[in-house]
Amino acid sequence: MSKQVSQHSTQVGGEVGVEDSKPVDRTRRRIIAAAAAGTALAMTGAPAIVRAQSGPKIRIGFWPIASGLPLYVALEKGYFKEAGLDVEGLKFAGAQQVMEAILSGRAEGSANGTGSANLAIGELAQPGTFKIFATNPSNVKHVLDEFIVAADSPIKAIGELKGKRIASGPGIQNVTLAKAVLDKAGATGYTVTELPIGQHVAAIVAGQADACYTLEPTGTVGRMNGTTRVLETGVIAKYVLGDPMAPWHGGSASLSSAFIAKYPAETKKYIAAYAKGIEFVRSKPAEARQYMKGYTAIEGPLTAEVPLAAYMLYNEFTKSDIAYFQKFFDLFSDKGIFSSRLMVEPMLYKG
DSSP: OOTTEEEOOOEETTEETOOOOSOTHHHHHHHHHHHHHHHHHHHTTOOHHHHHHSOOEEEEEEOSSGGGHHHHHHHHTTHHHHTTOEEEEEEOSSHHHHHHHHHTTSOSEEEEEEEHHHHHHHHHHSTTOEEEEEEOOBOSSSOOEEEEEETTOOOOSGGGOTTOEEEEOSSHHHHHHHHHHHHHHTOOSOEEEEOOGGGHHHHHHTTSOSEEEEETTHHHHHHHHTSEEEEEEOHIIIIISSOTTSOBOOEEEEEEHHHHHHOHHHHHHHHHHHHHHHHHHHHOHHHHGGGGBTTBSOOTHHHHHSOOOOOEEGGGOOHHHHHHHHHHHHHHHHTTOSSSOOOSGGGBOOO
């Protein structure tokens, strides 16, 4: 794994490495204060000439899942270095922690795979903070989201999960979407419990959960070891957006507006280098897979099996893409998760 990657684990919600579904306002002051103190300490004693000569450090938070692959490729292939940029990947246990790091100034942006709704919650807490320049849309063809059950489970459809115990990935985006899919499919009386995605297969095997709303590579892991099977994929596109082939822009790569305003030239270089990572994944998917190792828990035979995400850059969005993105955000407004209706378009980077 590249030396340009740091491990970060934040104590959130009483458990290290688990996203907290509480509003970000409760922790923002603490995070900002800690970040400010750390920055002041780091600058103390640093030679002025070194600070003046060095370019900006670009710290990019990522959740260690397959959809962050363009960042991993760009780091490992040296695309950022070629552009004269000092980029460091910061590994966090969840998307909400990535958002909080950007909000507090401890990171300049996010990699693909960071929950778009998590970024939106940060935007509502501090308007004008986030600019999305790429997403990783998924659907029934480009598989990311799914429900899984035990390999020998008699359950054949999501609607049959009435009264069942459902595990969901941590964080408000995952929980809200799990409930929305269950409701749309006609399931009632269920309970949803947050659980780190890496524990989903084990929870089903141990009988702690009847089904899980999860993200790849979980379904592939369970299939390969013969313990779980996929009940249905592309569930957000089908049940939330109303079309199995609709693009669900559930994860986004972003930069902070403050960084973009302060470093416009470096911003363009960074996005161009990141776009080279996306193009490498698109054109050489088999070769790109190797770069998941070290950044994620995906390695060995699983590397060749896990589905790869699709990617969409800011200049590739159509009116239809934006409309589906907005429909996704509107769900969170309708459910009262967002404090007000948030428009997607102002959050998109314009180039």
